Amino acid sequence: MKNTIIAPSVLAADFANLQRDAEMLNNSAADWFHIDIMDGVFVPNISFGMPVLQAIQRHTQKPLDVHLMIVQPERYIETFRRLGAEIITIHYEACPHLHRTIQQIKDSGCKAGVALNPHTPVNVLEDILHDIDLVLIMSVNPGFGGQKFIEYTFEKVKKLRKMIQDKGLTILIEIDGGVTTDNARALVEAGADALVAGSFVFNSENPTQTIQDLKNSCEA
Ligand code: DX5
Ligand code: ZN
Secondary structure (H helix, E strand, O other): OOOOEEEEEHHHOOHHHHHHHHHHHHOOOOOOEEEEEEEOOOOOOEOOOHHHHHHHHOOOOOOEEEEEEOOOHHHOHHHHHHOOEEEEEEEHHHOOOHHHHHHHHHHHOOEEEEEEOOOOOHHHHOOOHHHOOEEEEEOOOOOOOOOOOOOOHHHHHHHHHHHHHHOOOOOEEEEEOOOOOOOHHHHHHHOOOEEEEOHHHHOOOOHHHHHHHHHHHHHO
16 A cells, blocks of 8 residues: 655644754654644634744754645745745635646745635546645645544545546645544545544654554555
8 A cells, every 4th residue: 555644734733842843853754844734814813833833944844745725825835835844735715816826836936736625526626636735635624723524525535536537647635623543544545645633643742653553554
């Protein structure tokens, strides 16, 4: 079976111990650091901004997977690139000029991802799939960690996997929200390549082991 990418969400880390938590991720089976940026406008919550990301970046040895839950993301692409982003994912719902913003991300040297809210059907990406590296399917409503996984996500993943296959493309499918060892394997079987997990990892007694458990559950 393929190697599933595990991307723990730093949103659930202890912000007073970011260096400790970053080092834990460096020494774990995590593949990426998932960075949730929320602006209080696109989503009803504010997470953290550039100075915090700069502090995180100093302690990370793995790719930064930056998920922008903000309006007008085009204003900040180059800044996030400078702060170490390797993947920048913007929301379909926040981008009237999605094609242009995707090009901007690629021109900055990052891989480009597009995120879909739970209510947004995957077929809106039909004509833009050729231009992107990753689709992030939200399996909760964006804005908060620790929410319940929306079961319909499985159908969306299967549909999207088929769309990608039919076009002969190589695009990663990432799932974000409510991921645990209970649904990880089924998500991979439906077609997911990357799984974000926040509270399941950081609220556990042994986050390093929980990351390994997630990895193992995808391969079992
Ligand atoms: C939600 C964020 C997620 C969140 C996931 O808006 O995009 O990345 O941190 O948290 P859990 O895994 O707790 O659902
Ligand atoms: Zn996220």
